[in-house]
Amino acid sequence: MDLHETSARAAAILDEVEKAVIGKREPLTLLLAGVLAGGHVLLEDFPGLGKTLAARSLATALGLDFTRAQFTPDLLPADLTGSFIFDQRTSTFEFREGPLFTGLLLADEINRTPPKTQAALLEAMQEHQVTVEGRTFLLPKPFHVLATANPIEYEGTYPLPEAQLDRFLMRLGFGYPSATEEWQVLTDRLGRRTEDHSLQAVTDPAGLLAMQQAVETVRVDDTVGQYCIRLARATRQHAHVLVGSSPRGSLALLLCARAYAVISARDYVTPEDVKKVARPVLEHRVTLRPELWASDVxxxxxxxxxxxxVSTPTSGRT
Structure with a gap:
């Protein structure tokens, strides 16, 4: 698949998802960029703003198998990875796959489950495999995790450690809709006469893999790559930051900017592409100084x- 076809298909995917998630084109573009870059995305926002709907709609448009795992305090690692079950007919232990064996996993309210279960995602997210009782099982390709978190309810929750936050390529929020968008949500619901949305698959798993491969061909000028490095390094030197972004942050900037450029129908990355993805890529990779908790920082x-x-390169076109 060439870049022109990839851009057209990406636009069709966003158009399809927007039939369900109204008025959120830019966050949805960033979400799709994270998937096209081959990563996982953390959706952190208030309840009722369409996080679950966006994940399910994106899975439908991408033609991926979709699994939702509700993270609760009693969720065990085996509830995600699967486990060996004794088959009395054959007198052998048979592996039963868990919800991780899917195309797109919605890890709903990921901060409500203990660290032991959260850690069960680490190997799957980074290595695309799970290990159960010493045996390793490969996950299907493509495999992506969209996790949700509620930023206002902390009682009985387990905040994600920095090591796991760093595994997410992006952290996004949708925000409240405008009055016009909210009215469109209501009128669309009245017109459908049903709670469910009827969406069509725009591509399939093989098509998504081809789109991701096409993103790998996007041209990146050295000045843009150096710009990503300067931004990541600046987080380590900022006066308000205790711990800045690792080199994984500068790499994530570059990968997401390439995908964003393709969605914008370009075969090269501009500094503006990097700026568009900078906040969702870098925000969750910095730790502020504790004495700033009562400030506006x-x-x-x-x-x-x-x-x-940080100075911006004049052009990213080669």
Whole structure:
């Protein structure tokens, strides 16, 4: 698949998802960019803003098998990976696959389950495999995790450690709709006369893999690559930051910017592409100094300050 066809198919995917998730084209574009870059995305926002709907709609449009795992305090690692079950007919132990064996996994309210179960995702997200009782099982390709988290309810939750946050290529939020968008949500619901949305698959797993391979051919000028490095390094030197982004952050900037460029119908990356993905890529990779907890300083404000202070290349076209 060439880049022109990839861009056209990406636009068709977004059009299809927008039939269910109204007025969120830019966050959906970033979400699709994360998937086309081959990564996993953390959706962190208030309840009722369409996180689950967006995940299910994207899986439908991409033609992927979709599994939802509700993360609760009593969820065990085997509930995700699967386990060996004794088959009395054959007198042998047979492996029963868990919800991880899918195309797109929705890890709903990931911060409500203990660290032991959260850690069960680490191998799957990084290595695309799971190990159960010493045996390794490969996950299907493509495999992506969309996890949700509620940023306002912390009682009885287990915040994700930095090591696992770093496994997510992006962290996104949809935000509240405008009055016009909210009215469209209501009128669409009245017109459908049903709670369910009827969406069509735009591609299939093989098509998604071809799109991801096409993204690998996008041209990146050295000046743009160096710009990604300067942004990531600036997070380590900022006065308000205790721990900045690792080199994985600069790589994530580059990968997501390539995918964003393809969705924008270009075969090369511009500095503006990097800026578009900078906040969702870098925010969750910085740890603020603890003494700033009562101030107005946030990870978002730090990234904005860095974007304003780090010099921007004049062009990314080669």
């Amino acid at each position: 946030t990870a978002a404000s730090v990234i904005d300050d860095i974007l304003n202070s």
